[in-house]
Amino acid sequence: MQLTLDGDVVRADSRARERFYDSRGYGRVRDGDLDLAPVEAAHLCYRGDIDAVDGMDTRELLASGAVSAVDFLVYKDLRDRGFYLTPAREGWVDEPGGVDFVVYPRGQGPWDDAVAYRVRVVGERDDVPAAALGDCALAVVDEESELTYLDTNTRTVEGTSAADVPGVRGELLAERVLCWDPPAPLYRRAFYGQRLDEDAVQLSLVEAAYLAREGVLSVDGGEPSDAKRPSSARSADGGADAIAERGRDVEGDRFDRRLRVYAALRDAGVVPKTGFKFGADFRTYADVESVDDLGHSELLVRVLPADHAFEPRDLALDVRLAHGVRKTMVFALVDDGIEWVQVERLTP
Amino acid sequence: MQLTLDGDVVRADSRARERFYDSRGYGRVRDGDLDLAPVEAAHLCYRGDIDAVDGMDTRELLASGAVSAVDFLVYKDLRDRGFYLTPAREGWVDEPGGVDFVVYPRGQGPWDDAVAYRVRVVGERDDVPAAALGDCALAVVDEESELTYLDTNTRTVEGTSAADVPGVRGELLAERVLCWDPPAPLYRRAFYGQRLDEDAVQLSLVEAAYLAREGVLSVDGGEPSDAKRPSSARSADGGADAIAERGRDVEGDRFDRRLRVYAALRDAGVVPKTGFKFGADFRTYADVESVDDLGHSELLVRVLPADHAFEPRDLALDVRLAHGVRKTMVFALVDDGIEWVQVERLTP
Numbered sequence: 001m002q003l004t005l006d007g008d009v010v011r012a013d014s015r016a017r018e019r020f021y022d023s024r025g026y027g028r029v030r031d032g033d034l035d036l037a038p039v040e041a042a043h044l045c046y047r048g049d050i051d052a053v054d055g056m057d058t059r060e061l062l063a064s065g066a067v068s069a070v071d072f073l074v075y076k077d078l079r080d081r082g083f084y085l086t087p088a089r090e091g092w093v094d095e096p097g098g099v100d101f102v103v104y105p106r107g108q109g110p111w112d113d114a115v116a117y118r119v120r121v122v123g124e125r126d127d128v129p130a131a132a133l134g135d136c137a138l139a140v141v142d143e144e145s146e147l148t149y150l151d152t153n154t155r156t157v158e159g160t161s162a163a164d165v166p167g168v169r170g171e172l173l174a175e176r177v178l179c180w181d182p183p184a185p186l187y188r189r190a191f192y193g194q195r196l197d198e199d200a201v202q203l204s205l206v207e208a209a210y211l212a213r214e215g216v217l218s219v220d221g222g223e224p225s226d227a228k229r230p231s232s233a234r235s236a237d238g239g240a241d242a243i244a245e246r247g248r249d250v251e252g253d254r255f256d257r258r259l260r261v262y263a264a265l266r267d268a269g270v271v272p273k274t275g276f277k278f279g280a281d282f283r284t285y286a287d288v289e290s291v292d293d294l295g296h297s298e299l300l301v302r303v304l305p306a307d308h309a310f311e312p313r314d315l316a317l318d319v320r321l322a323h324g325v326r327k328t329m330v331f332a333l334v335d336d337g338i339e340w341v342q343v344e345r346l347t348p
Numbered sequence: 349m350q351l352t353l354d355g356d357v358v359r360a361d362s363r364a365r366e367r368f369y370d371s372r373g374y375g376r377v378r379d380g381d382l383d384l385a386p387v388e389a390a391h392l393c394y395r396g397d398i399d400a401v402d403g404m405d406t407r408e409l410l411a412s413g414a415v416s417a418v419d420f421l422v423y424k425d426l427r428d429r430g431f432y433l434t435p436a437r438e439g440w441v442d443e444p445g446g447v448d449f450v451v452y453p454r455g456q457g458p459w460d461d462a463v464a465y466r467v468r469v470v471g472e473r474d475d476v477p478a479a480a481l482g483d484c485a486l487a488v489v490d491e492e493s494e495l496t497y498l499d500t501n502t503r504t505v506e507g508t509s510a511a512d513v514p515g516v517r518g519e520l521l522a523e524r525v526l527c528w529d530p531p532a533p534l535y536r537r538a539f540y541g542q543r544l545d546e547d548a549v550q551l552s553l554v555e556a557a558y559l560a561r562e563g564v565l566s567v568d569g570g571e572p573s574d575a576k577r578p579s580s581a582r583s584a585d586g587g588a589d590a591i592a593e594r595g596r597d598v599e600g601d602r603f604d605r606r607l608r609v610y611a612a613l614r615d616a617g618v619v620p621k622t623g624f625k626f627g628a629d630f631r632t633y634a635d636v637e638s639v640d641d642l643g644h645s646e647l648l649v650r651v652l653p654a655d656h657a658f659e660p661r662d663l664a665l666d667v668r669l670a671h672g673v674r675k676t677m678v679f680a681l682v683d684d685g686i687e688w689v690q691v692e693r694l695t696p
Contacts, residue, residue, distance in 0.1 A: 059519070059526075059528060062519075062521060062526065063519045063521065063526075065521075065522070068522070069521045069522060069523070069524060069526070070522075070523075073544075123523060124624055125523065125598050125599060140624075142622050142624035142625075143523065143524070143552040143553065143554070143622050143624065144541065144542045144550070144552045144555075144621065144622040144624075145524055145541075145542045145544070145550040145552075146542055146622065146624070146625070148624065148625055171407070171410075171411045173410060173411065173413075173417045174413070174416070174417060174418075175417070175418075175471060175472075175473065175491065176417060176491070176493055178407075178410065178411075178417070180407060193492065194492045194493045194494055196421075196493070202492070202493040204491040204492045204493075205491065206491070207492075250473050251473060273492065274490050274491055274492040274494065276472055276488075276490035276491065276492075276494070276496065276660075276661055276664055277490075277494070277496055277664055277668060278664075278665070278668060279661050279662065279664050279665020279666075279668065279669075280665075312624075313624055313627050314627065316624055316625055316626075316627050317626070317627020317628075317665065317666075317669060318627075318665075320625060320626060320627065320669060321627075321665060321668060321669045321672065324669065324672035324673065325672065
């Protein structure tokens with residue numbers, strides 16, 4: 001069987017089309033003949049279905065660089081798992097952007113309409129732009145050629161937590177606000193802060209900045225609100241600026257990003273608490289009625305600028321840890337708005 | 349009871365010495381009287397044992413900055429856990445350098461010789477120089493004022509893994525070396541690489557660079573050794589330079605650091621494999637006789653330059669993950685030599 005490499009396409013005849021496309025989903029039909037991507041031809045070589053492409057066997061295709069090793073490893077793995085898949089080239093699949101392979105549900109192929117996974121192939125040392133995440137699966141090939149699949153999806157975050165908190169006064173210390181004799185709902189119902197003891201609650205700077213902006217907290221001579229305020233009635237006072245300035249002093253721009261994400265979570269009915277013990281910005285509780293009945297926190301949230309580029313190893317670390325503590329890893333990507341991207345381990 | 353703040357020491361009389369030092373281990377005796385650190389005086393105030401220091405109660409001591417909130421929180425927590433402890437000041441304790449509190453075993457105090465923990469207090473946002481780790485416990489106060497204790501100790505790493513590998517040829521691809529029909533011991537006994545299938549083993553660049561330097565592997569026209577070589581007989585040939593150069597191309601200086609740590613582990617009888625799935629550089633097996641009987645890997649190793657400064661959150665993430673997968677987190681700090689520092693969660 002004659003296969004010739006023509007630029008980045010391997011041309012084959014109608015007999016090859018019958019054997020490889022019609023029955024096993026390799027390549028793309030062109031005028032009754034078959035076009036194969038080099039990675040597909042290398043896989044056919046590897047299986048012994050064809051002997052060579054332009055005189056090159058699998059070994060030579062890889063050694064020459066005509067076929068990338070990471071692409072080949074992922075292609076082979078997905079075939080080994082029983083999937084048919086098509087290289088994501090313009091004209092070969094719908095919406096080829098941002099991914100390398102379109103994978104069909106088991107038992108289906110390029111002649112069907114369904115898609116199981118859109119797969120982006122990544123080497124362990126390749127940066128992954130945050131904008132590339134969502135609606136694709138990453139197939140990460142590590143330095144020892146082992147594969148890790150990560151499913152990435154955009155999502156919303158919402159909950160039913162909502163508690164009015166009466167006005168409270170606090171003292172701004174270096175990196176926290178201390179409230180002596182605060183109203184009980186502050187901690188017990190709304191789950192702000194951490195108790196020093198029965199008589200005092202410590203707020204983080206981000207909690208304090210949010211509460212001051214909401215007109216609930218007053219520090220350093222700002223006026224406390226002495227009535228419940230709906231969360232839409234924002235006050236510029238109460239020390240909100242002083243707290244945010246302190247936050248920027250100790251965290252830089254990161255503080256504003258975290259405050260925006262914190263506020264978005266609270267406004268969506270979700271209670272964010274520190275994720276420090278999990279190496280994240282926040283862990284979240286979707287349905288808090290009382291701290292006596294908290295339940296399990298559902299998400300770990302890491303706040304990042306939208307133009308962040310991930311190292312795959314950092315992604316693997318976050319996702320592995322979240323999985324181990326039965327939470328879901330969510331990245332809050334902050335630009336003009338906030339995009340929430342969930343990343344989970346995937347076994348195709 | 350009269351207590352006066354004199355610079356950074358609170359002076360108290362002999363009656364205070366009897367009440368607070370003799371029976372409860374606060375402060376340091378000076379000429380029969382008592383010196384207290386402000387954090388100790390603040391704690392006595394907080395407990396109601398004294399009313400004020402120079403007219404200031406706990407709240408005012410904290411608000412004025414006379415006592416740091418993070419120091420106070422850690423001091424209080426350790427007292428709550430039943431420990432006596434002494435601020436690590438010159439002349440107050442032996443070797444005060446690098447730590448904030450010297451903590452005595454439960455039931456003992458400053459009049460005894462034993463030390464349970466040497467504690468360094470760290471705010472979540474403080475950098476921790478790698479050189480500060482080892483022989484101390486970190487008490488990290490996170491933004492919500494919760495405490496995480498991390499025990500840090502220098503250690504050695506050693507094992508019994510040792511297997512001779514006959515000479516092998518490989519092909520250098522972009523970020524890996526592919527060995528077709530390699531000798532069986534390469535993978536099965538010595539646990540180098542990852543099998544593509546029965547007939548091929550893929551080596552990482554760091555594995556390949558080590559094997560080439562050992563004279564076992566030859567790539568790209570380097571001469572393969574066709575006899576077993578003891579690991580002391582180094583060869584500069586076999587493509588070692590080409591592989592290391594490729595490593596530097598894709599990883600920069602990090603490659604040389606990782607190669608040194610890889611070699612130190614192999615030379616110590618420990619098999620390092622990629623730690624990618626755990627977000628680390630290596631996971632290690634101390635006693636490999638055959639890949640058919642591998643057992644559990646014991647350590648996760650992260651390679652860092654010795655002048656690295658940790659963010660406490662990254663430390664918390666690594667240690668939490670390692671604990672979750674029943675491994676021990678070890679940092680390999682690379683300078684002229686390699687220092688191994690183990691970090692584990694601690695519940696005092």
